[in-house]
Amino acid sequence: LSGKLQETMKKFRGQGRVSEKDVKEMMREIKLALLEADVNFKVVKDFINKISERAVGQDVLESLTPGQQVVKIVHEELIELLGREQSKVTFSSKPPTVLLMVGLQGSGKTTTSGKLASLLRKQGKSPLLVACDVYRPAAIKQLQVVGGQLNIPVFTIENNTNPVEIATEAVKFANFKQHDLVIIDTAGRLHIDEKLMDELLNIKKAVNPHEILLVVDSMTGQDAVNVSQSFNEKLGIDGVVLTKLDGDTRGGAALSVKTVTGKPIKFIGVGEKLNEIEPFFPDRMASRILGMGDVLSLIEKAQDAFDEKQALELEKKMRTMQFTLEDFLEQMQQIKKMGSIGDILGMMPGIDSKALKEINQEESEKNMARTEAIIRSMTKKERNDPSIINASRKKRISAGSGTTVQEVNALLKQFEEMRKMMKMMTDMGKRSKKGGLGR
Ligand code: GDP
Ligand code: MG
Structure with a gap:
């Protein structure tokens, strides 16, 4: 779109x-x-x-x-x-707050359950994940792997294939173990059918969730809208999580879901990694669709990854162009935390999705590793003042890093360009903090 x-x-x-x-x-x-x-x-x-x-x-x-x-x-x-306003999860005044994740198979329920647990833990919650997709052993395992990666407990009952019982016991367990947030991952089907709805209705009746969040794959286009409508009619939903918005399909489904169901989009999934989830901001999405780029999301992500003081220092350096290769190396570690390179670029104004598609994710990450090797082969003096890097130094650096002189040259050139871009970015960020950005 x-x-x-x-x-x-x-x-x-x-x-x-x-x-x-x-x-x-x-x-x-x-x-x-x-x-x-x-x-x-x-x-x-x-x-x-x-x-x-x-x-x-x-x-x-x-x-x-x-x-x-x-x-x-x-x-x-x-x-x-x-949907105008940002719509948040409402937490119960009597914990635990129970979230029931529903949706078709492959829509991203399990991944999103983990992402949400991690996101809300950052807001001070103590989440418990619950595996109610009991039909495939692999599904339980998958949630356990996700929980393991995030260090969030996953509730299961061995040899029990009754999702209603598991959900009920999980809430009891959460009460006992002081978890104030329970996220229930459920089974999906390829299509909506009676059996799936009955099962979900039964879980709903048993645990009385505070919110039922429908997970929808934004790549399924018009289908996403029909699915939302059916789930809302048959089960009743409180909000939608739109996944896979990192691909090409940036807006189509988002534009219809709210109107057709009347239920807000609360979060968006923007990648496979477990930190790739964002609250849904209608104004930002509108800007993104119009191609203004999502500078605010970018800044927020940066703030999440950077330590505040470090970020301030860095900003000053970038502004005054004193940013060195030494800083670059350090920041590369931080940038890795912000998500993939594709993501970061996708949020910048002026870069459209077509250009983005041409960026090869894997290649970028390999490049990053090569870059790191080259910088590590430089002396401190060289890192702080790349202008002293003459031909013989280049030879030494390329040999040390297992690259070629051309690659060292390319990096130096790219670094100079990046310095300029960073300066631009910080200028832009400052303007938007003052409420500029033309909104
Ligand atoms: P479930 O069957 O509904 O539980 O779906 P899963 O959580 O197993 O996800 C199905 C596939 O979609 C997996 O390969 C996920 O990595 C992928 N996935 C989930 N959310 C996103 C997203 O926001 N972006 C991308 N690119 N992939 C996603
Ligand atoms: Mg699943």
Whole structure:
């Protein structure tokens, strides 16, 4: 979705005067972009009606920057469509809070259960994961592996294949062991069927969850919307977690789910790693769809990974261009914590999804390892002042790191470019903290 809409928006953003005909054409293009992205037809129709009305009704045509005005309207209406406010998990005043994770097979329930447990633990909760996908031994094992990686306990009952009993016992166990958060991972099916719904209804009846979160694979397009609707009708859901938003499909499903179910998207999954989950912010998603890039998410991620004081120091260095290879090496460890390179770039303005697809994830990570080796082969003096690295030093460094002189050259050049980019990024970050960013 983003790519197409971004192009349309770009065309209009810079434009001077526009005619009513231009606005009409723009609406048509937005409509096509949305439909092509599998956004529900009715949702598209309502959306286009709304923005057309506003675009023609306001002083857009007379304004000096009509293109921008229209972009602003589209942005605002997208936010509205996506649910306006950020929607959080509501915790029970009588712990434990019980979250029931439901969804089709492969949607990401097990992964998301772990991600959520870890995220909410950061907010001070003491989570317990519960394995209620009892039909495949591998499924229980999978949750145990996830729990093990996060160091979060996983509740199971050996040789018991009754999910209702397991869930009930788990809540008792949580009470006893002072876990104030219980996250129940359930079985899925390839399609919605009676048996699945009955089972989920029975678990629901037994443990009376505070929230039922539906996990939806955003890559399934229109199907995601139908699935949400069925689950909501048959089981009743409180919110949606949209997974796999790291791929190409950045918005299609997100745009319809809220309208069709009336239930908010609460979190998004943005990768396979267990820290790749984010709260869902409608305004950021709208910006992302419009191609403004998600600078705020990026900064938040950075803050999560960096120690505050260290970050301040680094920011100063980046701003004044005193950032050295020595710092680079240190920060590379931090950047690794922020997630994959693809992710980080995906949140930066001006980088569209097409460019992103050309970045080979594995290759980037290999590059990173090579870079690390090269820097480690430099002396401290060289790291702090790369300008002294002459031909003979390059030879020594490449030999020491098992690379070539060309690779050393490439790194030095890339480092210079990165310094510039970082300066740009920090400038941007500062502006957004002051509430700039044109919103
Ligand atoms: P379940 O059957 O609903 O429990 O789904 P799983 O949690 O086992 O996930 C199915 C697959 O989707 C696994 O390979 C996950 O690694 C992958 N997955 C889950 N969430 C995300 C996400 O946000 N992004 C990406 N890229 N993959 C995801
Ligand atoms: Mg599972």
